[in-house]
Every structure is written in structure tokens, then in C-alpha cells.
Amino acid sequence: MELEEVVALLDSWYPPRYADDWDRVGLVCGDPAAPVRRILLAVDPVAAVADEAVSLGVDLVICHHPLYLRGTSSVAATDPKGRVLHRLLSNGCALFTAHTNADAPEGGVSEALARALGLEQLRPLDADPAEPLDKIVVFVPVDAAEAVRSALTGAGAGAIGDYDSCTFTTSGEGRFRPLAGARPAIGEVGRPEVVDEVRIESVCPRPRRAAAVEAMLAAHPYEEPAYDVVELAALDDSTRGAGRWGRLAEPTTLRGFAERVATVLPETPHGVRVSGDPDQPVRTVALCGGAGDFLLDRARAAGADVYLTSDLRHHPASEFREHDGPALVDVAHWAAEWTWLPVLAGRLAEALGDTVELHVSTTNTDPWTFRV
Known part of the structure; x- marks a missing residue:
């Protein structure tokens, strides 16, 4: 595999357009034409991870957190970030990051955390709006129908989930009378x-509306085709959004849930902090991987028994x-987001097979090192 092929795959799973405006995601350094034989997955692009990458001889490090969030005019090895970059580059190792664009989708950070905790019936806690859709309806003579269908779908209409070329056809009679000046x-x-x-x-994605209508009109035999363009109602995306809500397979207590969290997540000095009655029942859980106080109101509105972030x-x-508000469970930022790494490793292994050797970093890069 070449680096640009791996980057294209990652971008298809975690499109950069979904990153927050302030975020910086994508390829940080590396030659797109360079071969990739070994990959290391980690949460933070810090010195310890760079050292691990060099010791393993990897060609690419994929991190959740960006190296540079603010503008810089220098990548000299005179500061920690510059030293990380030089350590990687001098050993032929590229760096790629997927941050806020990897938080919300299926297979993303929050969903990985929810599945690690055994939650079921998952849905986004704050769903993204679904892609706006139109419905294009056109009336066409029978013998020209296939050409018009092909024109529509070739221009981007007719995509539904994992299917394309989706259309529906009904038969009827067209009635008209050409007037003077017409060329019927x-x-x-x-x-x-x-x-x-x-x-x-x-159906047609709204950004493709103009192209689809233009293609349809070009393929239609009539001088003045009859057609409708209907804007469909805006819906929430059932698979993409901030945080997750889900149910436990078996109810437990708040203490029991906190103990499960401590068992599932990598151990850190932070531990698991809890606010609430230890004996209260817990059936439904809201959560957000990483810093999630912006979803507190959503967790309350969802009626969750506990909110973890x-x-x-x-x-x-x-x-x-x-x-x-629901009970609160506060865990280490690094530990919660680490749960995404095995999920990403699984996706890469399925997509790339044995062409690439994959490593999941277990280096604890949480900034807190001990508790007194």
C-alpha cells in the first residue's frame, strides 16, 4: 500500500469535512507515494509515541489528537512538537490524525466507547442532520425511459445507503397539444x-440537484419535459452525531456500572469519579468520548440514568x-478515547488484509502520572 491509499481509506471513513472549524486533521507529514508496511495507532502524537513508532519500525502513525491545532511558523526541533515531527520524519514515518471527524460517525470514538461498555440499541445523543435530499420526478415516453434513468443516476441521483441506481417507475398516459412555434x-x-x-x-442529494436536472433534461426527448423537484423533509441522521445513548443488557447499580467502567478502560491515576447514589439503578447510559460537558443538557433530555464523559x-x-440531572461518571480523557484504537485496527485489518502490520499503542499518554 502507498500512503495516499491508506489516507484515502481513512478519509472515506472519517471525512475531513466533518471536522470542527477549529480542528486540524489529515496528513501531517509524509510522502503520499511512500510505501506503508507497518502502522501504529495511538491517541496522542507525543514523544513517547514517536519513540514507540521508531522502535517498531512503522511507516505511519495514526493518532486521534492533532499535533498542531494553532498556526505555526516553525517545525524546528526546539520545542516538543517540533521534536516529535523530526523524530518521525528522520525515521521515515508519516503522521495522520483523525479527531473531531472521527468522534461522531459509526465506528467512531463515542460508539467505540459505548460498545466497549456493552451498550445496546445505540443512537447518537445529539444527532447530526441527515444530508438534505430532493426527489426528482419526471414524465417520459416509454422508449426513452432507460436513457433518462441512466442520466439521472449517472449525475448522482438514486443513491440510498449502500445502493445506487435506485428509481421507481409507474406507467400512465401523457396528454398535450403542441401550439404554434413548438417543435414536438x-x-x-x-x-x-x-x-x-x-x-x-x-432521490437526489441536494448539492447534486442542478447536475441531475441538467443531465435529465439533456437525455429527455421532449422539447418541454414535465418534471418536479421536491425538497424532502429534514431528518436526523440515525448513525452520526455527538455522543451516544444506549441500554445495558442487564440493569445494574451506579456502583456496579462504575466498576464495569474501571474494568473496561485502561487504568489511569485519574480513576473513575462518580456523582450520584451508589445504589441507584442504572439501565440507560449517555456518554461522550473526550471532553463532553457540552452535552450535559442532551444527556438530561435523553432521560439517561447516568452520563459518562x-x-x-x-x-x-x-x-x-x-x-x-443524571448521575455523572468522569473518566480519563485518554482512557475513554483509547477504546477507539482497537476498533480502528479491526477496520484496517479487514480492509487491508495482510498487506500491512498493525500495532495498537498501549503507551499511557494521559498527562496525569500519579495520585496522592
Whole structure:
């Protein structure tokens, strides 16, 4: 595999357009034409991970957190970030990051955390709006129907999930009378016509509307085709969005759930902090991998028994609990997001087979090193 092929695969799973405006994702360094034989997956692009990459002889490090979030005018090895970059480059190792674009989708960070905890019936806690769709409807003579269908689908209409070329056709009669100045493809000026026609319907991503209509009109035999473009209702995406909500297969107590969290996540000095009655029942869980206090209100609205995330601050947590919010479980940022790495490794192994050797870093890069 060449590096650009691996990058294209990652971008197809975690499209860069979904990254937050402030984020910096994608290929940080490396030659797109360079071969990739070994890959290391890690959460943080820090010195310890760079050293691990060099010791393993990997060609690519894929990290969740970006190396550079703010602009820089120098990558000299005079500061920690520059030293990481030089360590990787001098050993022929590329660096790629997928951050906020990897948080929300299926197979992303929050979903990986939810599945690691055994949650079922998953849905986004704050769903993204689904891609806006139109429905294009056109009436066409029977013998020209296939050409018009092909034109529509070739221009991007008719894609539904893992299917393309999706259309629906019904039969009927088209009636019209050409007037003076018309150049009818069928019939004569001044005489009413009845033509066997079909109605073709197909959904179309709104950004492809103009191209699909233009292609349809070019393929249609009529001088003045009859067609409709209908904007479909906006819906939430059932697979993409911030955080996750789910159910436990078996109810437990808050203490029991916290103990499960401590068992599933990598151990850190941070441990598992809990706010709530240890004996209260827990059936439904809301969570967000990484810093998730921006979803506190969503967790309350979802009716979850507990909300799990990282980096909760004193005042938001206190006010949340005072206003009858769910119990809170606060875990180490690194530990929660680490659960995504085995999921990503599995996807890469399935896609790349034995062409690439994969390593999941177990180096603890949490900034906190001990608790007194």
C-alpha cells in the first residue's frame, strides 16, 4: 500500500469535512507515494509515541489528537512538537490524525466507547442532520425511459445507503397539444396527443440537484419535459452525531456500572469519579468520548440514568446535579478515547488484509502520572 491509499481509506471513513472549524486533521507529514508496511495507532502524537513508532519500525502513525491545532511558523526541533515531527520524519514515518471527524460517525470514538461498555440499541445523543435530499420526478415516453434513468443516476441521483441506481417507475398516459412555434418530438402542432409514458422518481442529494436536472433534461426527448423537484423533509441522521445513548443488557447499580467502567478502560491515576447514589439503578447510559460537558443538557433530555464523559468542571457538574440531572461518571480523557484504537485496527485489518502490520499503542499518554 502507498500512503495516499491508506489516507484515502481513512478519509472515506472519517471525512475531513466533518471536522470542527477549529480542528486540524489529515496528513501531517509524509510522502503520499511512500510505501506503508507497518502502522501504529495511538491517541496522542507525543514523544513517547514517536519513540514507540521508531522502535517498531512503522511507516505511519495514526493518532486521534492533532499535533498542531494553532498556526505555526516553525517545525524546528526546539520545542516538543517540533521534536516529535523530526523524530518521525528522520525515521521515515508519516503522521495522520483523525479527531473531531472521527468522534461522531459509526465506528467512531463515542460508539467505540459505548460498545466497549456493552451498550445496546445505540443512537447518537445529539444527532447530526441527515444530508438534505430532493426527489426528482419526471414524465417520459416509454422508449426513452432507460436513457433518462441512466442520466439521472449517472449525475448522482438514486443513491440510498449502500445502493445506487435506485428509481421507481409507474406507467400512465401523457396528454398535450403542441401550439404554434413548438417543435414536438411526438405529434403535430395543433393536434392533441396521447402518449404512453412512465413516471420516474429518484432521490437526489441536494448539492447534486442542478447536475441531475441538467443531465435529465439533456437525455429527455421532449422539447418541454414535465418534471418536479421536491425538497424532502429534514431528518436526523440515525448513525452520526455527538455522543451516544444506549441500554445495558442487564440493569445494574451506579456502583456496579462504575466498576464495569474501571474494568473496561485502561487504568489511569485519574480513576473513575462518580456523582450520584451508589445504589441507584442504572439501565440507560449517555456518554461522550473526550471532553463532553457540552452535552450535559442532551444527556438530561435523553432521560439517561447516568452520563459518562471526561474533563467535567466543578460548576457545570454541580449545577447539573442540583437540577436533577443524571448521575455523572468522569473518566480519563485518554482512557475513554483509547477504546477507539482497537476498533480502528479491526477496520484496517479487514480492509487491508495482510498487506500491512498493525500495532495498537498501549503507551499511557494521559498527562496525569500519579495520585496522592
